[in-house]
Amino acid sequence: MGVGPLVLYAFTAVSPLVIGDLGLTPTQYGAVSTIAFASAAATALLLGRRTSRVEAGTLMVAVSLGAALGILLLAVATSYVVVVTAAVVAGAAQALSNPATNRIVAGLEPGRRGALIGWKQSGVQMSQLAAGLLAPSLAVLAGWRVAVACCLLVAVIGVLSARRVRRAVVVRTPGPEGDTGTVSVPMLTAYTFFMGFGLQATNAYTPLFAHQRLGFGVRTAGLAAAMIGVVGLASRIWWGRRSDRQELAPSTFTVLALGSAAGVALVLSAVRAGPWAVWLGAGVFGAAALASNSVTMSALIRSVPPARLGAATALLVTGLYLGFATGPLAFGLVLDHTLSFELAWLLPLAAFAVAAVLGCLTGQSRPQLKGTPC
Numbered sequence: 075m076g077v078g079p080l081v082l083y084a085f086t087a088v089s090p091l092v093i094g095d096l097g098l099t100p101t102q103y104g105a106v107s108t109i110a111f112a113s114a115a116a117t118a119l120l121l122g123r124r125t126s127r128v129e130a131g132t133l134m135v136a137v138s139l140g141a142a143l144g145i146l147l148l149a150v151a152t153s154y155v156v157v158v159t160a161a162v163v164a165g166a167a168q169a170l171s172n173p174a175t176n177r178i179v180a181g182l183e184p185g186r187r188g189a190l191i192g193w194k195q196s197g198v199q200m201s202q203l204a205a206g207l208l209a210p211s212l213a214v215l216a217g218w219r220v221a222v223a224c225c226l227l228v229a230v231i232g233v234l235s236a237r238r239v240r241r242a243v244v245v246r247t248p249g250p251e252g253d254t255g256t257v258s259v260p261m262l263t264a265y266t267f268f269m270g271f272g273l274q275a276t277n278a279y280t281p282l283f284a285h286q287r288l289g290f291g292v293r294t295a296g297l298a299a300a301m302i303g304v305v306g307l308a309s310r311i312w313w314g315r316r317s318d319r320q321e322l323a324p325s326t327f328t329v330l331a332l333g334s335a336a337g338v339a340l341v342l343s344a345v346r347a348g349p350w351a352v353w354l355g356a357g358v359f360g361a362a363a364l365a366s367n368s369v370t371m372s373a374l375i376r377s378v379p380p381a382r383l384g385a386a387t388a389l390l391v392t393g394l395y396l397g398f399a400t401g402p403l404a405f406g407l408v409l410d411h412t413l414s415f416e417l418a419w420l421l422p423l424a425a426f427a428v429a430a431v432l433g434c435l436t437g438q439s440r441p442q443l444k445g446t447p448c
Contacts, residue, residue: 077232078137078168081144081160082110083205083303084225086278087296088218090285092157095218102154104406106161107278111398113165118391121169133170138232140167149223169391200307201228206281206300210293259378259386261436263393265327266370268429269334270397271404272422273363276338277302278402279409279418284352287415288344301356306364313365314372326369327433333362335426342419363426367394401425 085092085106093103144164151157205225212221280302285295337359344351370390378386401422408418 077141078171080201081164087205087209088213091218101406101410104402108399108403110161110165111395113162114169115392115395117166117169118388137167142229145225206296210296265432267393267397268425269366270394271401272425274398275401275405275422302360305357305360309361309365310368314368328430330362330366331426331430
């Protein structure tokens with residue numbers, strides 16, 4: 075799960091240097107994420123049903139090889155066209171991650187699924203954490219191209235790990251007791267779109283905001299992304315384990331959306347309150363926004379029969395990737411035309427507000443969870 079988005083996380087972590095070297099505008103910078111996730115959405119939509127006929131380990135090898143090609147292209151890029159090509163390749167590879175891993179999770183008994191969902195989804199945050207901690211320092215010492223090229227090691231590890239999974243994992247068909255949910259997949263997809271819109275816009279622009287607006291150095295700005303990653307990693311694991319015990323209230327979706335908005339508001343408040351608000355906001359944002367993916371995947375796996383899981387996962391991640399694609403682009407367009415981070419931050423805030431309303435409706439369709447609905 076972590077190797078697919080590593081291209082974008084490395085790109086984001088060293089963005090101040092890449093933008094200066096290649097002369098990118100804010101819109102061009104935001105469009106890189108848009109193109110990557112648009113490629114992922116298209117791939118998920120086109121290949122989602124077909125993934126059920128391919129061994130999960132084979133799909134995971136394809137993810138790692140595609141990511142490796144994207145990393146290599148980005149490392150040697152001398153023009154914006156090559157950067158865009160790297161984003162397309164990496165996005166297409168990333169789209170296969172969830173269909174492959176969800177099939178493995180669905181083969182486990184219900185009591186073990188939540189923990190594995192939390193761990194597998196936290197792979198994305200492990201990638202974000204590693205990129206935020208290591209890439210800026212490597213870029214300062216040896217250049218951003220070397221920093222990006224070092225990510226190839228993760229892709230190699232991904233290939234080796236995927237081949238081992240293919241030999242070791244036996245996917246079992248869950249019994250009727252595994253299908254306990256009644257969540258609406260279209261409603262869950264809509265919720266995921268708006269959460270993805272706000273999440274990726276915030277991920278992409280927090281380091282740049284810290285560097286350009288608050289005066290953070292390249293390394294310190296990268297640590298803001300790492301902060302989001304490390305808190306999100308722990309949060310996804312915690313929420314995944316909790317979902318196994320079915321103690322999630324129906325209002326959980328709304329709570330996570332409102333928590334995400336609170337994190338963004340704290341980051342924005344750093345302009346007046348001081349740099350401490352960035353770190354607190356990054357922590358709150360990571361705890362709420364990044365946990366939402368574990369919760370939605372858990373709800374999906376509990377609610378959809380195994381025969382339809384590939385298609386349902388494809389629909390859900392299509393919504394997620396479309397949100398990921400449009401969030402950074404919209405943020406970049408506003409920033410490019412207004413030169414105001416304050417106005418641009420209103421976009422993820424609005425997206426999380428819509429997600430909070432949709433989350434309330436989504437939660438009402440999950441009677442198997444304990445608690446009072448919205």
